[in-house]
Amino acid sequence: MTGYDPDSVKCVVWDLDGTLWDDIAVETPTDELPTPRPEMLAAIDALAARGVLSSIASRSAPTVLDRLAGRPEVRERFLAPQVSWQDKSESLRRIAKDLGIAVEALVLVDDSPYERAEVEALLPGVRTLAPEDVPALLAAFEGREVTPESRERVRRYRTEETRRAEGERFSGSREEFLRWCDMRLTIGAAAPDEIPRALELAARTHRLNSSGLTPDRLRELAASEGHALYTARMADRFGSYGVIGAALVDRTDPAAWSVPLLALSCRVAGRGAAAAFLFRLMRRAREAGADTFQVTLRPTDANLEMRILLRQAGLRRADDTPGTTPDTAPGTAPGTAPATAPDAAVLVRSLHGDLPEPPPYLHVTEQDHREDAEA
Known part of the structure; x- marks a missing residue:
């Protein structure tokens, strides 16, 4: 994140499987969703405290979003979530439209190099990060005034x-x-x-x-x-x-x-x-x-x-x-x-x-x- 302007970041978009949680939601034996990683929830809350929104872009069955509604303590952290089999780039376009912000104001966090590459190719103004880059993202906001x-x-x-x-x-x-x-x-x-x-x-x-x-x-x-x-x-x-x-x-x-x-x-x-x-x-x-x-x-x-x-x-x-x-x-x-x-x-x-x-x-x-x- 060196040299990156956090003023340009209005919303961080999170992948689910392998990013927000470890497992694959559609492969769980019950309707119970995988447990989110505590460090990811903490990062989302830290960003929210600085006025940065969070959303979801996951290539998975739409029913996963319905199941997520049953976990309000997790679901309430996300705005305009997109869970479907569509390309991640299309999900990001829809999120930006629903939130009324430029797509370039989004950052995608995704464990898949393929998904990050797809977004970088079709939405070159969007920054993409691997989960291990999240601490650097948070560090970019340190010391900045919060209104x-x-x-x-x-x-x-x-x-x-x-x-x-x-x-x-x-x-x-x-x-x-x-x-x-x-x-x-x-x-x-x-x-x-x-x-x-x-x-x-x-x-x-x-x-x-x-x-x-x-x-x-x-x-x-x-x-x-x-x-x-x-x-x-x-x-x-x-x-x-x-x-x-x-x-x-x-x-x-x-x-x-x-x-x-x-x-x-x-x-x-x-x-x-x-x-x-x-x-x-x-x-x-x-x-x-x-x-x-x-x-x-x-x-x-x-x-x-x-x-x-x-x-x-x-x-x-x-x-x-x-x-x-x-x-x-x-x-x-x-x-x-x-x-x-x-x-x-x-x-x-x-x-x-x-x-x-x-x-x-x-x-x-x-x-x-x-x-x-x-x-």
Whole structure:
């Protein structure tokens, strides 16, 4: 695991036979499942404490998963498990889809060199490990800060499974279901105890991340004059999502609010939270007297959803102007280090006229903006 970034790991997928336990489940003489290896259960729990999910991908009879349901103390550790005779690569694709994360955020632990090779060939972005590599995996997480959201991540994904099940049973439209969920988004200046979560979002989100600003750069800019860090919390009838969004706002030019980073958890994708967060920041900028609103965008293979959102919000690439380069975006004070990578672009729109509104099923409120009194 040397040189491996644990921020990229969102879920570890475990094989069963020969990995989670020693024996082969379908060959046991009774319906009793093999006893899991204590060190593997301890590893799963240690990962969960750091916000890393666990799932199952096993090439075995689907009835093994039914039998596993009779062992809730084991089954409850796993989300979106896949037990079938399909290829492991296909199982991993389904797990990623069910969890709403990129397949590259998965790590497979499997005792079979063949199964690891199959996944590496068909899903080259997925890291594969043998069971004896698990201690090194755990060591990669040592010393890293654990946020309250990280400790709650497994529970919140379980709540998400409940939401998904309720949505499948709901007889109305998708929008009617979202309205029934009583979704509430609260936006405000980041409290001190929310900053670690904002840094985590900058590091771990990819689908809904505008620029890929590093946590260190985000921390530096958030503490600098003329900048403010906003967060968004979300809740619904099923419970709290916690802090699901972060935005760094550069107000060094009062006439042109600039957002070097907009990042949201993939758990809220498709629910209007990203749009509502962005639109409320636009409205806040106009209320503060700004004429234009800018967002730094670094296009990647993963953030197409964010790019579509920015375009739907009326943001377009800024025209080249004297003294403005991809390294010195509008809103960046002359002589300061650039906030983003050289391949980033600045998208801009006027704040005059009608501004887009959040989805009607999402109730949006604002907390006190403490930074206004400090500006």
